[in-house]
Amino acid sequence: MTIHRNISLKPYNTFGIDAVADAMADCHTTSELANTVRTLQGRSVVVGGGSNILFLGDFHGTVIRPLLYGIEVTDITDRHVDIRVGAGVVWDGLVAMCVANGWSGIENLSYIPGRVGAAPVQNVGAYGAEAADVIRFVNAISTDTGAPLRLSADECMFGYRRSIFKHQLKGKAIVTSIEMRLATSFAPNLDYGPVRAAVEQYGRPTLANIRRAIIDIRRAKLPEPDDKGSAGSFFKNPEISEAQADALLRSHPDMPTYKLANGMVKVPAGWLIEQAGWKGRRQGNAGVHDRQALIIVNHGSATGTEIMALAEHICADVRQKFGISLDMEVVIV
Numbered sequence: 364m365t366i367h368r369n370i371s372l373k374p375y376n377t378f379g380i381d382a383v384a385d386a387m388a389d390c391h392t393t394s395e396l397a398n399t400v401r402t403l404q405g406r407s408v409v410v411g412g413g414s415n416i417l418f419l420g421d422f423h424g425t426v427i428r429p430l431l432y433g434i435e436v437t438d439i440t441d442r443h444v445d446i447r448v449g450a451g452v453v454w455d456g457l458v459a460m461c462v463a464n465g466w467s468g469i470e471n472l473s474y475i476p477g478r479v480g481a482a483p484v485q486n487v488g489a490y491g492a493e494a495a496d497v498i499r500f501v502n503a504i505s506t507d508t509g510a511p512l513r514l515s516a517d518e519c520m521f522g523y524r525r526s527i528f529k530h531q532l533k534g535k536a537i538v539t540s541i542e543m544r545l546a547t548s549f550a551p552n553l554d555y556g557p558v559r560a561a562v563e564q565y566g567r568p569t570l571a572n573i574r575r576a577i578i579d580i581r582r583a584k585l586p587e588p589d590d591k592g593s594a595g596s597f598f599k600n601p602e603i604s605e606a607q608a609d610a611l612l613r614s615h616p617d618m619p620t621y622k623l624a625n626g627m628v629k630v631p632a633g634w635l636i637e638q639a640g641w642k643g644r645r646q647g648n649a650g651v652h653d654r655q656a657l658i659i660v661n662h663g664s665a666t667g668t669e670i671m672a673l674a675e676h677i678c679a680d681v682r683q684k685f686g687i688s689l690d691m692e693v694v695i696v
């Protein structure tokens with residue numbers, strides 16, 4: 364284990380916020396992680412790739428980084444392959460490896476930043492797929508005792524950008540590895556938005572072509588973390604009642620809506636933010652991305668509180684214009 368004192372978090376969060384942590388513990392094994400939580404005093408936060416976190420200011424406590432690597436095949440048949448993947452593995456490296464091996468299930472999740480340990484936390488999703496489609500078990504340790512925990516997919520209570528790790532187990536479990544079942548026989552998932560057309564440009568819908576197409580779509584729409592700081596979508600797409608959606612559609616007939624199985628109606632937060640006039644706008648060093656209104660960007664030296672002030676301003680405007688409260692997808696620390 365390596366402990367760093369008074370360390371700048373700027374290289375460890377994709378927003379590029381220059382906050383300082385009292386300490387950072389880099390844990391390379393599960394037992395180092397367990398020892399860390401058993402002996403830790405004061406506050407702590409787990410950080411993977413820092414691509415879904417906003418530090419509001421300096422962190423007076425310990426940042427724990429579970430740098431647990433390794434990808435292990437635990438079962439393989441002519442239909443599926445089961446793998447166990449360490450929490451510290453870079454998510455997109457895992458996707459690339461699965462595509463190269465002909466293992467299907469996460470190719471639509473190509474190019475999402477971050478590490479494997481965070482994937483079940485917010486149930487990462489994109490282009491018609493989500494981590495919950497393939498996760499069978501999540502292994503973790505308890506932050507109270509350091510004891511191992513093993514949760515089945517059902518126990519993880521996955522939903523849209525949520526899981527038990529964001530609710531009942533928030534701050535109580537550190538993911539050490541995930542176990543996934545991928546298909547060795549390939550069924551392309553092309554029905555979401557522009558995916559089919561983008562894949563056709565490359566020819567047959569092979570795993571490699573889907574990955575290339577998804578990366579193209581994402582590069583055209585999203586800021587590159589090395590270019591402009593962000594944490595991807597800042598807000599979740601809100602779910603409203605059918606009655607509220609009907610009322611809004613009378614005054615905004617072009618509002619996109621998606622009916623959900625639970626009777627609620629999902630509205631794209633990006634559309635609401637754009638209609639509230641925020642797309643491409645800037646407030647100090649923080650701003651709204653000019654191609655994707657769901658993304659707040661750091662134009663250079665924004666502080667966490669500047670980013671947060673902009674987010675709150677956007678929320679207030681959307682609430683006033685549409686009567687809809689936006690929830691944040693990004694974890695505020």
Ligand SMILES: Cc1cc2nc3c(=O)[nH]c(=O)nc-3n(C[C@H](O)[C@H](O)[C@H](O)COP(=O)(O)OP(=O)(O)OC[C@H]3O[C@@H](n4cnc5c(N)ncnc54)[C@H](O)[C@@H]3O)c2cc1C
Pocket residue numbers: 377408409410411412413414415416429450475476477478479480481482484485486487488489528536537538539585586587588593594595596694
């Ligand atoms: C340009 C860009 C595009 C993005 N696109 C998408 C997208 O398409 N879909 C999507 O779902 N997300 C997207 N994101 C958000 C982000 O990449 C994902 O949420 C990712 O899974 C976060 O991984 P991370 O390792 O960076 O997590 P971090 O930001 O480090 O942490 C996120 C949360 O998970 C917790 N956490 C991290 N690791 C562990 C662990 N091992 N155990 C317990 N808790 C842990 C942290 O404490 C924190 O609460 C995007 C972000 C960016 C910057």
